[in-house]
Amino acid sequence: MSKYKLFLLRHGEGAWNKENRFCSWVDQKLSKDGVKEAQDCGRLLKEQGYKFDLVFTSILSRSIQTAWLVLEAMGQEWVPVVKSWRLNERHYGSLIGLNRAEMALQHGEEKVKLWRRSYDITPPPIDESHPYFLEIYNDRRYTTCDVPKENLPRAESLKEVLDRLLPYWGSTVVPEIRKGRTVLISAHGNSCRALLKYLEGISDKDIASVTLPTGIPVLLELDENLKPVKPRQLLGDQAKIQAAIRKVEDQGKAKPST
Numbered sequence: 052m053s054k055y056k057l058f059l060l061r062h063g064e065g066a067w068n069k070e071n072r073f074c075s076w077v078d079q080k081l082s083k084d085g086v087k088e089a090q091d092c093g094r095l096l097k098e099q100g101y102k103f104d105l106v107f108t109s110i111l112s113r114s115i116q117t118a119w120l121v122l123e124a125m126g127q128e129w130v131p132v133v134k135s136w137r138l139n140e141r142h143y144g145s146l147i148g149l150n151r152a153e154m155a156l157q158h159g160e161e162k163v164k165l166w167r168r169s170y171d172i173t174p175p176p177i178d179e180s181h182p183y184f185l186e187i188y189n190d191r192r193y194t195t196c197d198v199p200k201e202n203l204p205r206a207e208s209l210k211e212v213l214d215r216l217l218p219y220w221g222s223t224v225v226p227e228i229r230k231g232r233t234v235l236i237s238a239h240g241n242s243c244r245a246l247l248k249y250l251e252g253i254s255d256k257d258i259a260s261v262t263l264p265t266g267i268p269v270l271l272e273l274d275e276n277l278k279p280v281k282p283r284q285l286l287g288d289q290a291k292i293q294a295a296i297r298k299v300e301d302q303g304k305a306k307p308s309t
């Protein structure tokens with residue numbers, strides 16, 4: 052029997068989703084379309100009568116901005132928002148900033164698919180010569196984490212995302228859900244995939260074919276042990292959702308940038 056409702060949300064489109072670059076820990080804001088996606092998501096949730104008690108976000112602006120826009124569109128701006136680096140997007144290491152389609156031309160679509168969607172393949176780590184290294188590691192937000200800056204990741208597989216996310220899920224999110232609070236997690240494509248893999252018990256192989264579109268709320272109905280009682284529901288127009296999923300998948304196809 053369904054006891055709890057949990058909502059996962061991949062932030063609205065960011066500027067680099069449009070440019071097809073691996074964004075990861077670079078702090079891009081939402082694009083104009085991304086702002087609209089977040090507002091539409093909030094309007095849909097309001098229409099369907101949902102009410103949140105607590106929102107969790109990463110410490111990247113695009114997930115925070117999405118949470119604010121959703122709450123504003125729902126008229127629920129007062130709802131507390133709690134942030135943690137443990138919900139950040141996967142750390143894409145040295146791939147950060149690179150164009151996915153160009154990477155597919157250079158290394159092949161299969162390799163890019165493995166980098167993007169496999170469970171336990173870690174991309175090459177970022178080092179100090181990388182153009183975005185200082186922008187990321189000199190940012191004050193990373194002095195506020197529950198691990199010293201030197202121990203923050205330099206690249207992550209999806210498995211490593213789950214390893215850093217699970218302690219936070221268990222210690223901070225689960226107790227709130229158990230108190231009966233309706234929680235929204237406004238995060239990223241891969242941090243949401245990692246959590247879905249864990250909650251739904253998706254195999255290491257099958258997680259490769261799970262893709263989340265931007266700005267579409269995913270509803271999970273959980274039993275008292277926080278196990279899903281039915282398949283996840285992606286809320287909204289199903290044809291548009293399928294088209295949005297295909298768009299994300301196609302980002303990894305080989306084509307020269309224009």
Ligand SMILES: O=C(O)[C@@H](CO)OP(=O)(O)O
Binds near residue numbers: 072073076141143299
């Ligand atoms: O750029 C990234 O960090 C993610 C999406 O947020 O990319 P991908 O879809 O390739 O995992």
